[in-house]
Amino acid sequence: MRSEGIAVESADYCGGAFVRVQAGTPWDDFVAEAVRSGWAGIEALSGIPGAVGATPVQNVGAYGQEVSQTIAQVRVYDREQQRIRTFFPVDCRFSYRHSLFKETSHRGTGRYVVLEVAFQLEIADLSRPIAYADLAAGLGVEQGARVPLADAREAVLEQRRRRGMVLDPADHDTWSCGSFFTNPLLRPAEHDALVARAAALLGPDGPVPPRFPGGTDDSGAELVKTSAAWLIDKAGFGKGYGLPGPAALSTKHTLALTNRGHATAADVVALAREVRDGVQQAFGVTLVNEPVFVGHEL
Numbered sequence: 652m653r654s655e656g657i658a659v660e661s662a663d664y665c666g667g668a669f670v671r672v673q674a675g676t677p678w679d680d681f682v683a684e685a686v687r688s689g690w691a692g693i694e695a696l697s698g699i700p701g702a703v704g705a706t707p708v709q710n711v712g713a714y715g716q717e718v719s720q721t722i723a724q725v726r727v728y729d730r731e732q733q734r735i736r737t738f739f740p741v742d743c744r745f746s747y748r749h750s751l752f753k754e755t756s757h758r759g760t761g762r763y764v765v766l767e768v769a770f771q772l773e774i775a776d777l778s779r780p781i782a783y784a785d786l787a788a789g790l791g792v793e794q795g796a797r798v799p800l801a802d803a804r805e806a807v808l809e810q811r812r813r814r815g816m817v818l819d820p821a822d823h824d825t826w827s828c829g830s831f832f833t834n835p836l837l838r839p840a841e842h843d844a845l846v847a848r849a850a851a852l853l854g855p856d857g858p859v860p861p862r863f864p865g866g867t868d869d870s871g872a873e874l875v876k877t878s879a880a881w882l883i884d885k886a887g888f889g890k891g892y893g894l895p896g897p898a899a900l901s902t903k904h905t906l907a908l909t910n911r912g913h914a915t916a917a918d919v920v921a922l923a924r925e926v927r928d929g930v931q932q933a934f935g936v937t938l939v940n941e942p943v944f945v946g947h948e949l
């Protein structure tokens with residue numbers, strides 16, 4: 652989609668800002684505009700590449716915010732029914748890095764082409780409460796504090812740069828599509844088994860797999876989120892694994908598979924397969940790719 656534009660439909664302190672954004676608008680331009688305008692709710696999503704229309708597809712998220720928290724409507728072209736439709740969040744099947752738009756295809760590619768996304772944002776000079784420990788530490792505040800929007804944006808960009816997650820054409824270490832694998836969501840018993848397996852491999856006093864709340868599955872059962880980056884690292888694929896390339900892990904973050912300048916899609920997939928298989932062998936956890944593959948399989 653090439654159409655760009657940000658239109659404020661209404662803005663008042665009671666109802667907040669209701670903003671319609673054309674799908675082709677660069678995502679980070681919209682975040683910058685929101686920060687300038689005093690609209691809170693997407694400042695933690697600063698520095699993410701791509702277009703606004705792509706953000707509901709995988710429910711883009713970072714540093715404690717997900718677009719599903721502020722999306723009010725998604726206007727799409729339905730390729731199957733050949734008509735324009737409007738989806739409200741309750742129908743979008745949003746979950747961690749997932750949505751109806753990602754899971755539904757028509758003749759081999761996505762069924763829905765996003766035309767416009769409407770956001771409902773809070774009118775505020777301060778950010779939403781800082782929900783991510785590293786970000787709070789970087790800002791020198793407690794988790795849950797609110798800081799000026801521009802400070803939150805700058806702190807997020809700093810965190811992303813430190814992890815090599817802000818694209819810089821001059822630096823191959825940033826030539827990635829962000830996290831290549833999603834963080835595994837495990838049942839509590841599976842996480843216990845992972846902890847035991849890690850102890851057997853890394854020693855009883857060795858590092859323990861991270862454990863974060865992972866929400867619930869469709870049946871309401873509790874899930875535990877662990878860290879794909881940690882599993883990759885501890886399975887023997889440290890930062891910079893695969894250098895000099897053509898594809899290699901970033902030297903700043905093991906979850907970023909980077910193109911060192913001349914990597915083909917096949918090179919990236921071969922590295923991803925090696926990492927996935929190594930993690931499976933070491934820990935019995937199967938990593939799932941975050942980007943959608945076209946013409947390749949893992």
Ligand SMILES: NC(=O)C1=CN([C@@H]2O[C@H](COP(=O)(O)OP(=O)(O)OC[C@H]3O[C@@H](n4cnc5c(N)ncnc54)[C@H](OP(=O)(O)O)[C@@H]3O)[C@@H](O)[C@H]2O)C=CC1
Nearest residue numbers: 652674699700701702704705711712713763764765828829
């Ligand atoms: N924390 C996070 O969640 C992060 C997420 N990312 C995501 O990685 C991606 C960066 O990749 P890049 O290729 O530069 O980004 P793009 O925005 O160009 O496209 C990304 C994907 O979204 C699809 N897409 C784009 N626009 C639409 C639309 N209007 N309707 C339906 N599907 C659409 C594209 O499909 P097609 O190829 O068929 O056009 C493509 O598969 C972005 O989606 C970004 O949000 C990156 C870093 C961090």
Ligand SMILES: C=C(O[C@H]1[C@H](O)[C@@H](CO)O[C@H](OP(=O)(O)OP(=O)(O)OC[C@H]2O[C@@H](n3ccc(=O)[nH]c3=O)[C@H](O)[C@@H]2O)[C@@H]1NC(C)=O)C(=O)O
Nearest residue numbers: 713714715829830832833834878880881884903904905906
């Ligand atoms: C960049 C993306 O999103 C990112 C998002 O920016 C950040 C911040 O919220 O949190 C997720 O990364 P992440 O889980 O790797 O977060 P980080 O804070 O960088 O790392 C988590 C933990 O992994 C471990 N870690 C990280 C890097 C590394 O090289 N080695 C390692 O072991 C550490 O234990 C660290 O504490 C998202 N990735 C996924 C798959 O959920 C993306 O999806 O493309």
